[in-house]
Amino acid sequence: MTSVLIxxxxxxxxxxxxxxxxxxxxxxxxxxxxxxxxxxxxIGAYAPVITSSLGLPGWLQLPVxxxxxxxxxxxxxxxxxxxxxxxxxxxxxxxxxxAILLREAVELIFGRGYQSVSPPISGTLSVLGSDYPAYxxxxxxxxxIGFAALxxxxxxxxxxxxxxxxxxxxxxxxxxxINTARLSAGAFIFGCCTAGLAGLILAPTIRIEPMMGxxxxxxxxxxxxxxxxxxxxxxxxxxxxxxGTQSFLGAVVSQTYGYLAVLTLSILFxxxxxxxxxxxxx
Amino acid sequence: MLKSTTxxxxxxxxxxxxxxxxxxxxxxVGVLVPDSGPAxxxxxxxxxxxxxxxxKINASGGINGEQIELxxxxxxxxxxxxxxxxxxxxxxxxxxxxxxxxDSAVREALIGRFGGQVxxxxxxxxxxxxxxxxxYITGETPSQQLAPVIPHLAEKEGVSKWYLIGHDYNWPRDxxxxxxxxxxxxxxxxxxxxxxxxxxxxxxxxxxxxxxxxADAVLITLVGGGSVGFNVSFAGFGLDERAIRLGxxxxxxxxxxxxxxxxxxxxxxxxxxxxxETEGAASFAADYSAAYGADAxxxxxxxxxxxxxxxxxxxxxxxxxxxDVAAMDAAxxxxxxxxxxxDNTLTGHHMAQTIYLADGxxxxxxxxASFDNVASxxxxxx
Numbered sequence: 111m112t113s114v115l116i117x118x119x120x121x122x123x124x125x126x127x128x129x130x131x132x133x134x135x136x137x138x139x140x141x142x143x144x145x146x147x148x149x150x151x152x153i154g155a156y157a158p159v160i161t162s163s164l165g166l167p168g169w170l171q172l173p174v175x176x177x178x179x180x181x182x183x184x185x186x187x188x189x190x191x192x193x194x195x196x197x198x199x200x201x202x203x204x205x206x207x208x209a210i211l212l213r214e215a216v217e218l219i220f221g222r223g224y225q226s227v228s229p230p231i232s233g234t235l236s237v238l239g240s241d242y243p244a245y246x247x248x249x250x251x252x253x254x255i256g257f258a259a260l261x262x263x264x265x266x267x268x269x270x271x272x273x274x275x276x277x278x279x280x281x282x283x284x285x286x287x288i289n290t291a292r293l294s295a296g297a298f299i300f301g302c303c304t305a306g307l308a309g310l311i312l313a314p315t316i317r318i319e320p321m322m323g324x325x326x327x328x329x330x331x332x333x334x335x336x337x338x339x340x341x342x343x344x345x346x347x348x349x350x351x352x353x354g355t356q357s358f359l360g361a362v363v364s365q366t367y368g369y370l371a372v373l374t375l376s377i378l379f380x381x382x383x384x385x386x387x388x389x390x391x392x
Numbered sequence: 393m394l395k396s397t398t399x400x401x402x403x404x405x406x407x408x409x410x411x412x413x414x415x416x417x418x419x420x421v422g423v424l425v426p427d428s429g430p431a432x433x434x435x436x437x438x439x440x441x442x443x444x445x446x447x448k449i450n451a452s453g454g455i456n457g458e459q460i461e462l463x464x465x466x467x468x469x470x471x472x473x474x475x476x477x478x479x480x481x482x483x484x485x486x487x488x489x490x491x492x493x494x495d496s497a498v499r500e501a502l503i504g505r506f507g508g509q510v511x512x513x514x515x516x517x518x519x520x521x522x523x524x525x526x527x528y529i530t531g532e533t534p535s536q537q538l539a540p541v542i543p544h545l546a547e548k549e550g551v552s553k554w555y556l557i558g559h560d561y562n563w564p565r566d567x568x569x570x571x572x573x574x575x576x577x578x579x580x581x582x583x584x585x586x587x588x589x590x591x592x593x594x595x596x597x598x599x600x601x602x603x604x605x606x607a608d609a610v611l612i613t614l615v616g617g618g619s620v621g622f623n624v625s626f627a628g629f630g631l632d633e634r635a636i637r638l639g640x641x642x643x644x645x646x647x648x649x650x651x652x653x654x655x656x657x658x659x660x661x662x663x664x665x666x667x668x669e670t671e672g673a674a675s676f677a678a679d680y681s682a683a684y685g686a687d688a689x690x691x692x693x694x695x696x697x698x699x700x701x702x703x704x705x706x707x708x709x710x711x712x713x714x715x716d717v718a719a720m721d722a723a724x725x726x727x728x729x730x731x732x733x734x735d736n737t738l739t740g741h742h743m744a745q746t747i748y749l750a751d752g753x754x755x756x757x758x759x760x761a762s763f764d765n766v767a768s769x770x771x772x773x774x
Binding site: 114115118121122221222223224225226227228229232233234241242243245246314315316317318319321322325356357360361364365366368369 | 598652
């Protein structure tokens with residue numbers, strides 16, 4: 111019982127952290143309340159559907175996923191998002207409309223029905239005395255390595271500092287030679303690409319249909335509300351608390367109580383500690 | 393894009409053919425389909441099946457010698473709006489009968505609104521025990537889907553320990569209440585029962601409970617996306633090697649989402665599958681693809697049920713000699729008619745029908761057993 115519970119916790123927390131990463135960047139750094147975040151996860155999950163319907167080999171799933179998501183994000187940034195930096199409520203309405211548009215577009219191309227994707231690694235592994243899906247183990251390890259690399263890069267790179275300067279005072283940032291238009295576009299596209307990557311990685315383990323994005327948007331918001339915006343630590347803490355609560359209570363009591371606890375936690379945080387546990391951006 | 397253009401042309405052509413028919417139409421039949429909402433996936437196949445039924449009815453002389461014309465409304469909306477939409481067809485466009493493929497909340501609202509003044513055929517799988525004047529039901533009820541199937545699986549697959557999992561609402565609970573009786577009668581036992589909220593998208597903890605329970609069979613009454621997510625993870629954890637699965641609402645779209653890799657020993661019980669090989673079903677499927685093309689919305693039990701509903705309406709109205717509810721109610725008991733599903737009989741306003749058990753292994757339904765003339769124990773007393 112316990113070893114599977116631990117592995118389930120690791121799976122839920124790591125995948126939620128990956129899904130919420132893009133939202134943390136776009137919402138936390140650029141102050142764009144991206145309601146279309148889940149739709150980028152959805153588009154990423156459709157990448158294997160695109161490659162198989164075009165008859166392309168499996169290894170092209172990753173490039174197709176990133177190119178598709180980056181292309182959509184680039185167009186949206188140029189047409190809509192760039193006018194809305196710093197206007198959080200306007201961005202919420204605009205991206206909600208974009209979310210509907212993206213769902214309808216995918217429905218038009220692939221239909222309303224469910225799609226399925228085979229995992230690249232099948233079968234189960236015996237870990238800590240219990241059988242666990244091999245693909246999930248690989249994903250958990252991959253996400254841990256990915257986040258470690260991101261943390262290392264974030265601590266050394268000047269990009270994070272430039273973004274902070276840009277959000278804090280755009281005019282001053284421009285004056286000292288930061289190309290804010292390119293920087294914010296880059297951050298937005300990068301955030302969307304991580305969401306698409308999350309969708310691609312999760313695809314073999316979930317349902318795939320045009321409406322699937324909503325689940326991921328809501329859980330990501332919960333994680334950010336609890337963890338706080340603007341830092342990787344906050345993201346990790348938020349994902350840990352939200353996914354951990356659902357997963358643990360779901361296992362020992364029932365799924366209903368797990369979900370109830372997640373909702374209660376999110377409301378309490380919004381009410382009593384709106385900046386979350388860890389907030390480095392203000 | 394090309395595909396949607398061809399579809400558009402096909403439906404335009406379809407509208408033209410129907411248009412020529414409607415010029416001489418005397419009876420309007422309201423068809424209530426889910427174009428939006430959670431069941432929106434089934435809207436297109438429902439419409440297509442209904443149109444095929446109307447052509448068939450008109451080709452064989454219509455209802456009491458009069459041609460019929462279908463008028464559609466979207467009922468994939470909350471009950472109050474759905475009732476308004478039905479009312480527009482009834483009072484506004486003069487529909488004289490209704491056939492509906494929608495959820496139970498909408499059905500109950502419509503029963504109240506119609507008040508037994510207009511015949512109303514309800515067609516999807518449902519929980520049973522809905523009775524009213526002028527209400528006739530073609531959908532499978534839990535007793536029909538389970539009474540013959542559970543003993544069959546117990547014998548053929550040698551399973552005895554059942555775990556019951558469903559979404560938390562009345563259809564799964566009513567289904568499981570009956571299932572417990574059939575499982576006990578077949579010499580089996582229930583080793584676990586669980587209901588999950590619709591908002592839950594991951595089933596890891598449920599799967600762990602199933603594994604620990606030692607179940608060798610799982611009865612699934614999760615619906616739609618929840619069923620897809622559950623079944624994908626079920627196979628991911630290798631539980632498909634330990635237990636068979638039986639679902640009472642796993643149709644072709646759900647199976648496509650579950651995928652070939654995850655469907656080993658996944659059984660489904662239903663009155664219709666696109667892969668039924670009887671002569672009636674095969675010719676229906678051929679007509680469907682001839683009318684709507686090879687890439688038309690896939691046939692499935694819910695969509696096809698609209699065809700069943702219209703055929704019942706025609707058979708019953710022809711037997712009664714009118715579309716008057718009192719006359720139809722008087723004539724209803726024992727009405728027989730034949731459809732792609734097989735030979736049907738109306739008993740207690742419900743449809744006694746052939747029930748098929750299909751194995752989804754390999755990602756396509758393969759009919760492994762059929763049970764003729766299964767009557768519902770949740771029908772109405774006359």
